[in-house]
Every structure is written in C-alpha cells, then in structure tokens.
Amino acid sequence: MAKKRALITGITGQDGSYLAEYLLEQGYDVIGMIRRSSTVNFERIHHIQDKVTLVAGDLLDEVSMIHLLREHRPSEVYNLAAQSFVQTSFSQPVFTGEVTGLGVTRILDAVRVVDPGIRFYQASSSEMFGKVQAVPQSETTPFYPRSPYGVAKLYGHWITVNYRESYDMYACSGILFNHESPRRGLEFVTRKITNAVARIKLGKDKELRLGNLDAKRDWGYAKDYVRAMHLMLQQDTADDYVVSTGETYSVRRFCEIAFGHVGLNYQDYVVIDERFYRPAEVDLLVGDPAKANKNLGWKPQVTFEQLVTMMVESDLAANK
Ligand code: NAP
Ligand code: G4F
Numbered sequence: 001m002a003k004k005r006a007l008i009t010g011i012t013g014q015d016g017s018y019l020a021e022y023l024l025e026q027g028y029d030v031i032g033m034i035r036r037s038s039t040v041n042f043e044r045i046h047h048i049q050d051k052v053t054l055v056a057g058d059l060l061d062e063v064s065m066i067h068l069l070r071e072h073r074p075s076e077v078y079n080l081a082a083q084s085f086v087q088t089s090f091s092q093p094v095f096t097g098e099v100t101g102l103g104v105t106r107i108l109d110a111v112r113v114v115d116p117g118i119r120f121y122q123a124s125s126s127e128m129f130g131k132v133q134a135v136p137q138s139e140t141t142p143f144y145p146r147s148p149y150g151v152a153k154l155y156g157h158w159i160t161v162n163y164r165e166s167y168d169m170y171a172c173s174g175i176l177f178n179h180e181s182p183r184r185g186l187e188f189v190t191r192k193i194t195n196a197v198a199r200i201k202l203g204k205d206k207e208l209r210l211g212n213l214d215a216k217r218d219w220g221y222a223k224d225y226v227r228a229m230h231l232m233l234q235q236d237t238a239d240d241y242v243v244s245t246g247e248t249y250s251v252r253r254f255c256e257i258a259f260g261h262v263g264l265n266y267q268d269y270v271v272i273d274e275r276f277y278r279p280a281e282v283d284l285l286v287g288d289p290a291k292a293n294k295n296l297g298w299k300p301q302v303t304f305e306q307l308v309t310m311m312v313e314s315d316l317a318a319n320k
Pocket of ligand 1: 016
C-alpha cells in the first residue's frame with residue numbers, strides 16, 4: 001500500500017515537531033512547511049530533519065501553498081502555523097488577523113483549488129471561549145473571544161466549518177485547550193515558570209516576574225494532543241472536537257508545584273509585574289473532552305503534576 005503523506009504547517013513549532021514525530025512513527029511521509037527567515041530555527045526538529053521534507057511557504061502567500069500542494073500532493077494537511085502568542089496579538093492585532101485568521105482561508109482555498117479531497121485539520125483554540133458562557137466548555141458552548149488572537153482563531157474555526165459545508169471538504173476544527181511540554185516557547189507562562197525555577201535553583205536568577213496568578217487553565221501534555229489531531233482525520237466523517245483534560249489549575253498552583261519540586265517556595269521569588277497583565281483576560285478555561293473520548297477513543301495520558309515536574313526536570317538539565 002502507498003505510504004500516506006501529510007503536510008504540516010508550523011512544523012518548527014511545539015506541536016508541529018511532536019506531530020511530525022508521531023506521523024513518522026505511523027509510517028507517513030512528512031512534508032513540513034517552513035517560512036523563510038534569515039536564521040535557521042530548527043531546534044525542535046533537528047533530530048528528525050533527515051526524515052522529513054522541508055518546503056518553503058507562508059500562510060501570508062496562497063500561491064506558495066498552491067505550488068507546494070501541487071508538487072507534494074499530501075492526503076492530509078495539518079494547519080498548525082499561527083501567530084500563537086495571545087499577549088503579542090494585543091500589540092500586533094492586524095498581523096495576527098492576517099496570519100492566524102485569514103491565513104486559514106488561504107490554505108483552505110489552496111487545498112480546494114488543488115484537490116478538495118485532501119483531509120484538513122485546523123488548529124483552533126480554547127481562547128475562542130474567552131469570557132466563558134458555560135463551565136465546562138464543550139463543542140456546543142457559545143464563543144466569546146477576549147483577544148485579537150481569540151477573534152482570529154474564531155474566524156479560522158468558522159471558515160473551516162464553512163469550507164466543509166460549502167465544498168463538502170473533509171475539514172475538522174480541533175478546539176484544543178492549553179497544552180505544554182519541554183518544547184513550549186519560553187514566553188508562555190508554563191515554560192517561563194519552569195525555566196525560571198531551574199535558573200533560580202542553579203543560582204543563575206533571583207526572581208520571576210509574572211502577571212495574573214489567578215487565571216485558571218486546563219493544561220495538558222502536547223504529545224498527548226497531537227494524537228487527537230491525527231485521530232480527527234481518520235474518521236468516516238469530518239467533525240469538530242474539544243480536546244482537553246477536564247481539569248483546571250491556576251497559574252499560582254503551577255508555581256507552587258514547580259518551585260516545590262526543587263524544594264523552594266514560590267512566594268519567595270515571584271514578583272507581580274503589571275507589564276504581564278492583559279487588556280482583557282480569560283479567567284477560567286476547563287474543557288469537556290467527552291466527545292473526543294467517545295468518538296475518537298482519545299484520553300490524555302500525562303497528569304498535571306507529571307507535566308509540571310517533567311518540564312522542571314527538562315529545564316534543570318538544559319540550564320546546567
Ligand atoms: P508555536 O510553537 O508558536 O508554533 C507556531 C508555528 O507557526 C511555528 O512553526 C511558526 O514558524 C509558524 N508560523 C508562524 N507564522 C507563520 C506564517 N506566516 N507562515 C508559516 N508558518 C508560520 O505554536 P504551538 O504551540 O505549536 O501551536 C500550534 C498551533 O495550535 C497554533 O496554531 C496555535 O495557535 C494552536 N493552539 C495551540 C495551543 C497550545 O496550547 N499550544 C492551544 C490551542 C491552539 P517559526 O518557527 O518560523 O516562527
Ligand atoms: O501561557 P499563556 O501565555 O497562554 P494563553 O494565553 O492561555 O494561550 C495559550 O493557550 C491557548 C489555548 O487556550 C492557545 F490558543 C494559545 O496559542 C497559547 O498557546 O498564558 C496563560 C495565562 C494567562 O491568563 C496569562 O494572563 O497565564 C497568565 N500569565 C500570568 N503571568 C502570564 C504571565 N502569561 C504569560 N505568557 N506570561 C506571564 O508572565
């Protein structure tokens with residue numbers, strides 16, 4: 001049987017790197033779309049670089065994606081590329097809209113033009129629930145985004161649904177809650193904390209400056225979540241799914257566990273800094289993963305405490 005072939009946009013990111021590993025394990029040919037930059041940023045994929053095919057393209061440029069889809073003819077496309085940092089979306093709202101919002105139309109339309117039979121996954125986000133209208137949040141909970149990023153993702157979600165309904169495309173929107181790992185970008189709160197814990201423990205830093213410690217998130221492990229993306233594209237019919245753990249913890253609790261793991265008290269090191277507050281906050285996210293559990297047979301395997309300690313241990317090793 002011919003090998004399955006998948007295109008991943010955002011392969012240099014946290015999720016792209018784990019998804020590429022996972023699809024290689026499943027026997028796929030993996031094509032990774034990378035954007036041109038003046039320096040190479042392959043840290044997360046250098047260990048699999050000789051096993052994947054990297055091709056140039058950009059979500060801002062539909063023609064680039066039409067060309068690479070024509071040349072490589074994947075059977076599945078995973079659109080993970082985005083300006084994904086919520087804080088930056090407040091200072092760069094137009095750019096975020098172009099990439100994270102309109103970028104989805106560009107790639108969906110490229111798929112429609114080249115081969116509407118290609119299966120499509122869109123990386124949607126629990127940020128779309130924003131000021132939550134129900135607890136926990138499920139596929140039927142109304143959306144109320146609280147950031148330009150959340151608004152852009154909501155556009156991406158609905159254009160995915162619209163292309164599915166208009167052109168009968170197999171297009172899925174995965175509404176993923178926060179997922180973290182040792183490969184998480186250093187600007188996101190979890191990795192910012194675990195990296196600081198390691199540096200403080202090793203005597204390299206003295207404090208950690210954070211914003212709102214009372215925000216609550218449903219945090220899972222990125223490696224668990226890429227399995228759900230793949231499962232969504234293996235069903236008889238395309239659908240949208242919430243992917244989450246069903247548990248929620250505050251940033252403060254994350255700090256307690258992370259500092260506690262190395263025998264420190266977070267209150268001795270964390271300094272509240274107004275610069276890290278957001279113009280509008282998402283106070284609470286907790287997802288209901290029942291549909292993904294039932295239809296996809298998906299369940300997370302790593303607990304919150306295991307995730308936090310795994311990230312601290314990894315940052316201790318990296319900072320030594
Ligand atoms: P990430 O680490 O920030 O990775 C983003 C990727 O997008 C990078 O590979 C980046 O390339 C690429 N990219 C950015 N702009 C691009 C453009 N114009 N053209 C092509 N590629 C571009 O994000 P992540 O955490 O892996 O998340 C993956 C996706 O899931 C994102 O869409 C994110 O919004 C969404 N999501 C994430 C979470 C989460 O908790 N992680 C939850 C829900 C949804 P460079 O390396 O060149 O910058
Ligand atoms: O780690 P964060 O920046 O992630 P956020 O905003 O929840 O977004 C992440 O998850 C979304 C899914 O819901 C993704 F779609 C998105 O791409 C991204 O991956 O912030 C988490 C919470 C926020 O409430 C923030 O206000 O932590 C709070 N926080 C407190 N101090 C901080 C800080 N966040 C950051 N980044 N830095 C701080 O110093």
